[in-house]
Amino acid sequence: xxxxxxxxxxxxxxxxxxxxxxxxxxxxxxxxxxxxxxxxxxxxxxxxxxxxxxxxxxxxxxxxxxxxxxxxxxxxxxxxxxxxxxxxxxxxxxxxxxxxxxxxxxxxxxxxxxxxxx
Amino acid sequence: xxxxxxxxxxxxxxxxxxxxxxxxxxxxxxxxxxxxxxxxxxxxxxxxxxxxxxxxxxxxxxxxxxxxxxxxxxxxxxxxxxxxxxxxxxxxxxxxxxxxxxxxxxxxxxxx
Numbered sequence: 001x002x003x004x005x006x007x008x009x010x011x012x013x014x015x016x017x018x019x020x021x022x023x024x025x026x027x028x029x030x031x032x033x034x035x036x037x038x039x040x041x042x043x044x045x046x047x048x049x050x051x052x053x054x055x056x057x058x059x060x061x062x063x064x065x066x067x068x069x070x071x072x073x074x075x076x077x078x079x080x081x082x083x084x085x086x087x088x089x090x091x092x093x094x095x096x097x098x099x100x101x102x103x104x105x106x107x108x109x110x111x112x113x114x115x116x117x118x
Numbered sequence: 119x120x121x122x123x124x125x126x127x128x129x130x131x132x133x134x135x136x137x138x139x140x141x142x143x144x145x146x147x148x149x150x151x152x153x154x155x156x157x158x159x160x161x162x163x164x165x166x167x168x169x170x171x172x173x174x175x176x177x178x179x180x181x182x183x184x185x186x187x188x189x190x191x192x193x194x195x196x197x198x199x200x201x202x203x204x205x206x207x208x209x210x211x212x213x214x215x216x217x218x219x220x221x222x223x224x225x226x227x228x229x230x
Contacts, residue, residue, distance in 0.1 A: 004161075035220075041222065042220040042222040042223065043162075043207070043209075043218075045216075048216045048217065055216060056214070056217060059217065091161060091162065106152075106164060106167060108164070109154075109164075111161040112160075114159075
């Protein structure tokens with residue numbers, strides 16, 4: 001069973017360009033989470049999605065950032081008009097959803113996408 | 119707003135030493151607490167998960183404890199090895215079960 005896959009692993013963009021980060025969850029997982037790790041900072045939650053639904057986007061910047069998890073295909077984190085401050089490692093995690101009694105399940109992390117904005 | 123703090127930020131020890139990493143959190147209303155390992159340029163590997171109703175979990179040379187009343191968790195590593203060198207992250211799962219709140223980590227270096 002392949003783990004969480006993210007691509008590209010490294011992405012270089014110039015200021016003003018768009019960045020698209022993809023995440024394929026583990027087989028059988030229907031929940032996806034995105035986190036961002038800025039240099040010298042801890043990981044920060046961005047957004048939690050289920051298929052075709054955004055459940056919690058409390059950590060998403062209000063502008064330029066969007067996320068989707070379509071019925072078919074990977075989850076996409078999209079950053080429009082990137083700025084140097086967007087340079088960070090972006091991690092995706094997936095889980096199978098809720099367990100007995102609605103208990104949240106363990107999140108499994110991908111290797112991350114390192115975004116560098118020139 | 120939940121805040122997770124880890125001390126020390128960095129730790130260097132000789133091989134074979136037993137060590138303790140500390141994690142504190144401000145809001146005791148957590149669903150669970152998890153310890154991860156992160157190697158440079160890599161993703162996160164889950165080490166131990168403690169449910170809010172539990173006091174500790176053990177896996178091999180690792181033991182993690184949880185004291186919700188004091189807002190603390192510790193990760194104990196026995197007989198450290200150079201291969202243990204990595205950054206160790208503590209994270210609490212919020213009550214809604216939607217987001218992990220991470221500390222900044224403790225970077226461990228074990229010398230042979």
